[in-house]
């Protein structure tokens with residue numbers, strides 16, 4: 199693309215979308231399908247579906263054993279490695295180098311991310327759950343945070359809309375606290391999971407259900423069926439899981455209305471006093487270092503929760519000295535995640551003549567049951583579980599007191615079945631859980647760096663006790679052995695579900711966005727990534743970002759058709 | 765615990781596997797990580813030991829390691845550890861993917877093992893007969909498993925477990941180990957949660 203000397207006309211579009219991850223891909227698809235000439239600005243390199251998945255088909259022996267990175271490379275990923283699983287030789291190309299992308303931690307914050315076309319839609323876990331009416335009403339009912347300006351019925355049709363395109367597999371259960379999606383057939387449960395499911399229903403009246411995930415159990419919209427290789431984070435040769443690269447961006451491109459511009463780091467938005475709108479998007483070209491300005495009628499900020507907040511805070515003007523749309527001082531506040539690493543494991547006897555076939559790429563699901571209906575705890579909100587099971591594998595040969603043919607024979611026999619569940623809990627919106635920008639410490643592109651000050655508190659700590667104890671109790675009740683509850687240290691961000699930095703609300707004094715995800719004071723800017731979340735629920739959030747992106751994009755297109763916003 | 769225990773390809777964000785991964789990360793600490801350059805060595809099931817040029821080890825050290833790993837996995841109806849390239853694998857782990865500290869510790873422990881075994885066996889471990897090697901290592905293994913006292917106050921039981929860990933991981937992520945001893949399915953097809961064991965027959969490699 200020739201950038202130098204481009205006329206303003208060439209740099210003007212109907213819509214600009216910042217970021218090409220889960221939310222940006224959806225914004226782009228919907229806007230282009232509504233006939234809007236749309237520019238997607240993505241700070242990272244281009245990644246073409248299949249072509250740019252270099253490791254997707256490698257066998258273990260074609261990779262460095264255990265798939266670890268060389269020692270000298272570890273220093274580049276000090277924070278990205280905190281998950282313990284993200285930085286592997288087969289996946290390290292999807293993650294930022296901390297040495298290139300520094301940030302400050304007043305309190306530990308694990309900001310785990312990748313900058314390239316597709317964003318984290320390539321590496322995400324694909325667990326896909328709807329929020330429920332209970333979640334949209336929670337803030338109003340217990341007084342934490344501000345009220346959501348929407349209710350379940352506002353988003354429900356948009357959940358359906360995105361699910362039908364993305365393809366979510368799962369089993370309908372008819373639960374009010376975890377509404378069903380438009381499901382493709384579910385992936386099976388293992389023998390021991392079926393046993394736990396039965397025991398949980400008999401003894402506690404609680405539901406265990408099949409994975410709800412954006413993996414296709416049947417071919418869908420031109421994408422292939424999941425072959426259960428469990429190598430999703432390397433990219434899928436069949437397009438069998440939802441990513442921007444496999445699904446939304448090709449659909450957007452097919453309209454002829456999409457311009458995708460990689461290597462385009464959005465620096466700030468330009469506010470025009472005379473119109474009361476944003477008139478330009480300032481971009482640093484990552485390759486040339488040049489600063490460019492693109493123009494459009496509307497802008498969708500989808501740079502992810504923290505990225506979007508940083509763009510707003512960096513967009514200062516006489517009208518918005520503290521950052522665009524930040525009259526309320528809420529930009530960067532109310533950072534939420536899901537706290538986890540509390541649950542239980544156990545061994546299940548009695549299924550030694552059974553095994554499973556394939557590597558199911560997601561966990562079973564136990565919907566929230568605490569503070570639901572008549573249940574009342576000493577904390578508010580709740581948690582759900584994700585869990586797995588399987589027979590112990592060859593790893594147990596290490597400790598086994600054997601060598602020689604005996605050891606080969608031992609390894610060739612799978613061990614006992616094990617089963618585990620891991621809670622994912624809601625974090626309340628605390629105003630002082632905050633990300634700010636430091637203008638004194640600039641990154642290598644001259645942009646301010648992020649500073650995190652986020653902690654979990656009493657409500658979360660109380661909830662974690664139940665996350666461990668309830669798991670242990672349900673495993674005991676099924677007759678499992680060696681039941682081991684745990685509550686391991688969790689650092690905010692580690693759930694990789696960060697959200698809340700530009701929340702939706704009814705009142706411009708206490709929120710940044712209105713019920714259509716528009717900045718209250720700047721109606722041509724829409725924010726539909728995790729920044730917009732008013733509360734976190736305990737459900738993995740990305741499906742909600744998809745639905746809100748589609749909803750807001752169609753609203754924006756409607757408004758433009760009516761002659762508004764332009 | 766979950767099946768990810770035995771799955772070297774951890775699924776990102778399969779939540780149970782996050783936990784396992786974190787545990788594994790703990791297990792891997794000590795910096796033993798593996799390098800891509802090794803790929804060639806591990807490919808195919810032709811014996812490679814002859815072509816290996818050690819980076820970390822002199823000839824005696826290399827011969828000692830080879831003897832240890834081949835005692836752990838000797839050639840039977842399936843290949844030995846050295847036939848799938850484990851000595852080179854360990855060399856690569858240390859030279860390329862471990863910290864200087866971990867390298868130094870390992871080399872010191874190897875030296876201690878060589879000195880101690882030479883004294884105990886009245887000659888180098890590497891040249892002892894297979895039965896002697898087996899019995900000697902088995903006594904050490906018993907100590908590390910908490911079932912014996914042999915060399916309890918030395919670094920040797922811990923050193924042995926390190927080598928065993930590397931050998932087992934290397935062996936079962938090699939093509940012969942994964943496909944001949946275990947069962948490997950690169951493309952399993954639809955997931956079935958509960959099949960008769962005989963349909964699979966052996967432990968899944970991944």
Ligand SMILES: Cc1cc2nc3c(=O)[nH]c(=O)nc-3n(C[C@H](O)[C@H](O)[C@H](O)COP(=O)(O)OP(=O)(O)OC[C@H]3O[C@@H](n4cnc5c(N)ncnc54)[C@H](O)[C@@H]3O)c2cc1C
Nearest residue numbers: 217219220221241313317318323324325464727738740777
């Ligand atoms: C390992 C892992 C497992 C996960 N599992 C799940 C799960 O099971 N279920 C679930 O719901 N969620 C899961 N998530 C979270 C999910 O990935 C995120 O919620 C989702 O990707 C957020 O979408 P987004 O569009 O807001 O941001 P992203 O997908 O992160 O995309 C943001 C994009 O914006 C670009 N960008 C950032 N700043 C700028 C800028 N200044 N200028 C231009 N471009 C910019 C980035 O390069 C990136 O491409 C997981 C995440 C990870 C990493």
Ligand code: SF4
Nearest residue numbers: 424425427428430434
């Ligand atoms: S598990 Fe399924 S979706 Fe994931 S990479 Fe394999 S085939 Fe693709």
